[in-house]
Every structure is written in structure tokens, then in C-alpha cells.
Amino acid sequence: MNKKERLVAAIKNGTVIDHIPAEKTYQVVALLELDKLTTPVTIGNYFESKMVGRKGIIKVSDKIFSDEEISRLSVVAPKVVLNIIKDYEVVEKKTVETPDELRGIVKCNNPACITNNEPMETVFTVADKEHGIIKCRYCDKEQDISKVKLC
Amino acid sequence: MENHNFVTIADLSKEIVLYLLQMAQEFEKHPNREILKGKVVATLFFEPSTRTQLSFQTAANRLGARVIGFSDAKTSSTTKGETLKDTILMVSNYADIIAMRHFIEGAAQYASEVAPIPIINAGDGAHMHPSQCLLDLYSIYKTQGTLENLNIYLVGDLKYGRTVHSLIMAMRHFNPTFHFIAPKELAMPQEYKLYCKENQIKFQEHTAFNEKVIADADILYMTRVQKERFSDLMEYERVKNSYILKNDMLSLAKPNMKILHPLPRVNEIAYDVDANPHAYYIQQAKNGLFAREAIFCYCLGISLEDIKNDKTIIK
Numbered sequence: 001m002n003k004k005e006r007l008v009a010a011i012k013n014g015t016v017i018d019h020i021p022a023e024k025t026y027q028v029v030a031l032l033e034l035d036k037l038t039t040p041v042t043i044g045n046y047f048e049s050k051m052v053g054r055k056g057i058i059k060v061s062d063k064i065f066s067d068e069e070i071s072r073l074s075v076v077a078p079k080v081v082l083n084i085i086k087d088y089e090v091v092e093k094k095t096v097e098t099p100d101e102l103r104g105i106v107k108c109n110n111p112a113c114i115t116n117n118e119p120m121e122t123v124f125t126v127a128d129k130e131h132g133i134i135k136c137r138y139c140d141k142e143q144d145i146s147k148v149k150l151c
Numbered sequence: 152m153e154n155h156n157f158v159t160i161a162d163l164s165k166e167i168v169l170y171l172l173q174m175a176q177e178f179e180k181h182p183n184r185e186i187l188k189g190k191v192v193a194t195l196f197f198e199p200s201t202r203t204q205l206s207f208q209t210a211a212n213r214l215g216a217r218v219i220g221f222s223d224a225k226t227s228s229t230t231k232g233e234t235l236k237d238t239i240l241m242v243s244n245y246a247d248i249i250a251m252r253h254f255i256e257g258a259a260q261y262a263s264e265v266a267p268i269p270i271i272n273a274g275d276g277a278h279m280h281p282s283q284c285l286l287d288l289y290s291i292y293k294t295q296g297t298l299e300n301l302n303i304y305l306v307g308d309l310k311y312g313r314t315v316h317s318l319i320m321a322m323r324h325f326n327p328t329f330h331f332i333a334p335k336e337l338a339m340p341q342e343y344k345l346y347c348k349e350n351q352i353k354f355q356e357h358t359a360f361n362e363k364v365i366a367d368a369d370i371l372y373m374t375r376v377q378k379e380r381f382s383d384l385m386e387y388e389r390v391k392n393s394y395i396l397k398n399d400m401l402s403l404a405k406p407n408m409k410i411l412h413p414l415p416r417v418n419e420i421a422y423d424v425d426a427n428p429h430a431y432y433i434q435q436a437k438n439g440l441f442a443r444e445a446i447f448c449y450c451l452g453i454s455l456e457d458i459k460n461d462k463t464i465i466k
Contacts (some may be wrong), residue, residue: 112254112256113255114257118235118315136257137260138257138280
């Protein structure tokens with residue numbers, strides 16, 4: 001790849017999160033709590049992408065995300081790819097697995113639900129992985145994962 | 152036997168449902184006992200519901216427990232901004248079991264997760280009302296001799312009526328055939344029809360309500376069609392009298408057919424039906440006492456065997 005094509009600087013060790021739909025990039029930043037990291041983070045956005053139209057790309061040095069952290073992304077960007085980098089080389093590609101349960105990640109859409117009326121953690125079970133339907137543990141309302149707000 | 156929460160009936164197995172009905176049967180034989188002597192029952196009603204609260208309190212009193220509680224959130228610390236969790240934990244210091252009614256959906260589930268003592272859901276908003284469901288099941292079981300293979304007709308407000316939704320879920324073990332009779336605006340929501348399909352529950356939908364439609368019914372479960380549920384008041388005016396059960400509509404009814412209603416009724420069952428032997432809604436409310444006695448004992452770890460061998464019966 002020549003300099004013109006290179007979008008953002010390569011990292012030696014860490015994780016490159018690619019194919020983030022451009023409008024979701026900063027939600028990914030929030031979900032992975034990248035603002036709290038003290039290692040170098042490069043955030044690029046609105047690059048052309050054949051896969052998602054316009055994409056974001058995030059490079060995080062010296063950080064490997066746990067499966068739990070990665071599963072949080074299923075809410076906003078289920079198709080992202082995480083490249084694990086060691087010594088400038090991609091040694092592993094990880095995709096997002098939708099977990100069976102989402103804890104404290106999204107809000108319930110039902111204003112009459114206890115989770116919106118009490119200082120407590122939300123819990124959703126994934127009712128239908130294929131169609132992205134999640135169900136509130138408390139009020140039982142099923143909701144579309146693409147239409148819920150982050151906590 | 153261990154302690155239990157009673158938050159929803161949807162998750163209970165067939166065995167547990169039948170076990171609870173057998174318990175209720177024992178309480179119907181001998182409702183007055185001292186099996187809960189020394190226990191303190193708290194009835195926390197964050198939303199007023201006189202009938203349900205009286206029923207729970209009567210059940211506790213008839214089993215020898217003492218009762219504390221409130222009947223309106225205005226008289227609790229909720230008005231001072233106390234969280235539900237704190238209220239529940241505070242009351243857990245005093246009582247052995249809590250029966251709670253709340254206007255917020257999922258409140259009972261949350262309470263059961265934070266409380267060290269059993270929680271009974273006495274209704275949580277538009278969500279669940281499992282003790283009503285158990286008394287409905289007991290009424291069906293008692294009048295039909297079984298819960299298996301029955302034709303159950305649900306009439307009126309099937310959109311917002313939580314009792315009919317709970318009944319569908321609880322009956323899934325017993326191969327029922329449901330008939331949904333409702334105006335279009337209050338038709339059975341898609342999610343419950345999907346639930347029926349997923350659980351191989353047979354159902355038919357009708358908008359007409361007349362003697363021919365209900366001729367095959369074993370159970371006719373009436374609910375209130377409330378004006379405030381309609382977005383279009385013209386539509387309400389058009390249908391309001393279409394879902395009223397009148398005595399002359401019962402001429403083709405099967406001999407075993409019984410009419411249930413969660414009460415209170417307004418005008419959906421004409422008063423001339425009350426004397427008809429098919430009418431069962433007043434006895435149904437009485438069954439609530441036995442069902443709630445069963446719920447208290449089940450939650451406090453008292454077994455059916457304990458109840459059968461109970462030496463505290465007051466004759």
C-alpha cells in the first residue's frame with residue numbers, strides 16, 4: 001500500500017477495528033470506552049468503503065479487546081471486523097458475535113418499564129439473533145436492536 | 152421445600168401449575184388454618200386495587216399470618232423519592248413475604264432480584280397479574296374437571312387485557328382452542344398470535360359476537376371494553392354495545408359452559424345473566440382466596456403434603 005492509499009498510520013501492536021458504518025463510529029468509541037484509554041488511539045471516519053458505503057476505522061495501540069467487550073458492538077455495528085495486530089502484521093480477525101444477553105448496554109424502549117424508573121442495570125435476552133430482536137428481562141417487551149438507544 | 156417467588160405464570164411448568172391447583176383445592180376444603188401463624192405478610196400496594204389487596208389480606212389472615220402494608224404509594228416513602236429497591240429492602244427487615252402491586256412494568260421481577268424474602272406479583276402495570284391468572288385457571292379446572300382440550304372464548308378488549316394474555320400463556324400446556332372475539336381496534340396483538348403459533352396453540356378470530364359464535368364454548372371469558380382505550384370515539388360508539396353478553400345469547404350454550412370475568416364489570420355482562428347457571432364470575436372471585444392461599448404457602452416453602460397433613464386446620 002503506498003502512502004496515498006494509507007488511510008491512517010499503521011500500528012505495531014493492538015487492534016484495528018474496520019468496516020464501521022460511518023455514522024456509528026463514535027458509538028463504537030463510546031461502547032468500547034476508548035476515551036478512557038491511555039494508549040494511542042487513531043480514529044478515522046467517512047472513508048470510502050465498498051462494504052458499507054462510508055466507513056470508520058479505529059486503530060488502538062497495545063490493546064486487545066475481550067470477547068465481552070466485542071459483543072457490545074453487536075448493538076450498533078454487528079458487521080465490524082477487528083484485526084489483531086502483532087508486530088505490524090494481522091495475526092487474527094475477529095467478528096462480532098451477538099451475545100445471548102446484553103447487560104447495561106441499551107435502554108428499554110418502554111417508558112413504563114422499571115429499568116427507566118429505577119437506578120438499575122438493564123438486561124436483555126436476545127430473542128431472535130437473525131432478525132436482531134431483543135427482549136427486556138423486566139417488562140418482556142420485544143424490541144428491534146437497531147431501534148434501541150445506548151445507556 | 153424451598154422458598155419461591157411468584158412473579159409470572161408464563162414460565163411455570165405444567166407440573167407446577169397443577170400442583171398449585173391441587174393446593175388451592177385443599178384450601179377450598181379447609182380455608183381457615185394457622186399454618187402461617189407467626190409469619191408477617193406485607194401487602195405493598197403502590198397503586199390502589201382494593202379487590203386484589205383484600206383478597207391477599209384475607210388469604211393471609213385466614214392462614215393465621217399477620218398483615219402489614221399500605222394501599223397507596225402516597226402513604227409510602229415513594230413520595231419522598233425513595234427507590235423501589237430501598238422500600239423492598241426496608242420491608243424485608245420486617246416481613247416474611249411481600250405481595251406487591253405496582254404501576255411500573257417489571258417492578259415485581261426487579262423486587263424479586265433484590266429482596267431476600269419471597270415476592271408475589273399482585274400486578275405490575277399492564278404487564279402481568281399472575282395471581283388473577285391462577286384463580287382463572289382454578290375456576291376453569293373446577294368447573295370443567297380438567298384444563299385439557301377446552302374451547303376458550305376471549306371476548307372484549309384483547310389488546311390491553313393482561314388477564315387474557317396471561318391465560319393464553321398459562322394454558323399452553325393443555326392443548327386449548329382459543330377464539331378471540333374483539334372489535335378491530337382491540338384485537339389480539341400480533342405478538343400473542345405469534346406466541347400461539349410458536350406453541351402450537353389453535354386459535355380463530357371473530358369480530359361478530361352472537362349466540363352461534365359462542366355455541367361451542369366451554370369457557371366464555373368476558374373483559375371490559377373501555378372507552379379510554381379507543382383513539383377514535385366514533386368507533387367506540389359504534390362497537391360499545393356489540394360486545395355485551397345478554398341472557399338470550401346463551402340459548403345454544405353447552406351445558407358445561409361457564410362465564411368468567413376478572414371483574415369489575417361495567418355493562419359488558421347484562422344483569423339478567425347473573426341468575427343463569429352459566430354465570431360464574433362471582434364464584435370465580437371467591438376462588439381468588441384459595442388461589443392466593445396456595446400462592447402464599449408455595450412461596451414460603453410449604454408443600455402440598457404439608458397442607459394435606461396440616462394439624463392447624465380450624466373447623
